[in-house]
Amino acid sequence: MMAKSARAAAAWRTYREVTKPGSPALMTRVRAIPRLVRAVMRGEYAGMGKGKLALLGLGVVYILSPIDVVPDFLMLIGVADDFGVFLWLIASLLGESGRYVEHERAVIQGRVEGRTP
Structure with a gap:
C-alpha cells in the first residue's frame, strides 16, 4: 500500500x-489514451x-474488481x-499519454518538414 505522503507526492x-x-493539456492527454493504446498494440509507438x-x-x-488484496470492509x-x-494508474496514463501526444506532434512536424519518421 502506498503511504499517504507518497500518494500526495505522486499526485503533485x-x-x-x-x-x-x-x-499537452489534461483533456488532450485524456483524448490521446485510446490512440496510445492502439499504437502500442500495433507496434507503432516504441515509447511504451x-x-x-x-x-x-x-x-x-x-x-x-470486487475482489481486493485488502478488503474494503476494513474501511x-x-x-x-x-x-x-x-x-498510480492516473499518473501513469497521463504521463504516457502526454509523451505520446508529443510523439505525434514530432511525427507531424517531421512530415511537414519533409522528414520521414
Missing part, C-alpha cells in the same frame, strides 16, 4: 507535469511496451489500496 508530480507550460500496457490494464481490472485501509492504485 502529475499535476505539475500536466500544467507545465508547453505541455505491451508489458506496461498490460500492467495498466491490470490496474484498471483491480480498481473495477480506510481497504479503500486506501484502491486509491493508491487509482493514483
